[in-house]
Amino acid sequence: MAISGAEEQFDYRILRLTDMTEEPMKFLAPIGGYQDMPLVSLEQAVEPLTSLLPAVQNYAYLVKQRCDKPADGLTPDESAAIMLYSMGWKPLDQCLFVALNAALRSADRRNLKPWFLFLKLFLTALYRLPSISRYTVYRGVKLNLNERYKKEKTVMWWGFSSCTTSIELLQSEHIVGKTGPRTIFCIECNSGKDIRKHSYDPSENEILLLPGTQFKVVGCLNPDSNLHTIQLQEIQPPVTILQHPFRLDHLQTKPVA
Template structure:
């Protein structure tokens, strides 16, 4: 079987950074008028390298957006996924740190981009299914009953970015039954990641936990119906749309030597059986 190596973004492994606190009030972001992607990024100029070319690059690539997204909205999603040589300079890293901080002065610079990104994501149909997210270390003690994830949560769909941990690494795998996931592979720099985003303020119920190995822990979560982030009705679409596909998916496996291997597989709907997951992890 043909394989290839590619980069797995850190945003899929940041669940351990969630503080599980109440989302600070950020409703004011939606009161501002929508602006172009260029104007939305202007307050972020000190934070973003290559500021001048990023909007042009994103909008040039997103030439045929679907679901009534315009170029600025599609570009906002694309920029969220764009690769940077330094992980702490990526848009998701900096935006999610601001959201999780609860400090309004840190959020102010992001308000226009946040508005554009939320509008874009809410135009996409919501999906129900099983998705996965990862955290570094054992964080099972932090999850007892209910929790709230404050940032944009980058998750993966079936047969994509499932990891085989190295000998000295400890990870927590979150298996999530979602009802409002936003599949963004058509707007991503890395469509093979099969990325699904959960919105800021997503409420989750802890269903059960288990120790798969001494290095691998697992938490089963169920998304609640209620979301904390304001969703003006003009932005919203019905949430009970089941995502199904006949397309091929790629599975990426992190080898003990640190390499990441991509394997081609096929799935007909969002969801993966436990025996398949067991075969992927090398216990």
């Protein structure tokens, strides 16, 4: 079994921070059905995915071995589900994150059915982590996306959205850089999940936004002709877009210090 190396992880990190270009930019049917599935082990949760991701069982086994005593009160299977999401392998288009987000962004909700067991485990883990509020995180891409994000527009990101707490990281040459057309998103989030303690690479300082997160474009700045800075504010949709994996009575929201 080939183990995901530093180069694969770096390429995968870039992909997760920049994949907003794949968003359909339209409203789709809500995400549900998975919440009625049983909570199973990671090995069982990825079984329906083997036809889509031939190597997924190998990597599920690998991350499970690294989650003996997970933080935040998560079970080893819950922590391993987060780690599997954050792990990259080649070919990148057969990584779990890429295929999962493609299904979440599909207008045909039947494409989500093979993912129901994994979504149940993964989202249970994420909902058990405290949400961070009133905190700014960043994403970006080496493209001009200004036309898609006009001020006062309401948009929804249907995939899992990986963000960084470091704008300096985002501006590194391998991600957005400092020359050529580029767009930086400054996102005020209220429900982000800090997954660092469960990430395959804890140094990534990753904040994860859940599928179906809605934003209002509150500002568009152009410091120069090639740099477009878009300010997004997370807002609460009037209807439930992502069904909760379990009852939320005991969950907490906390600001990040």
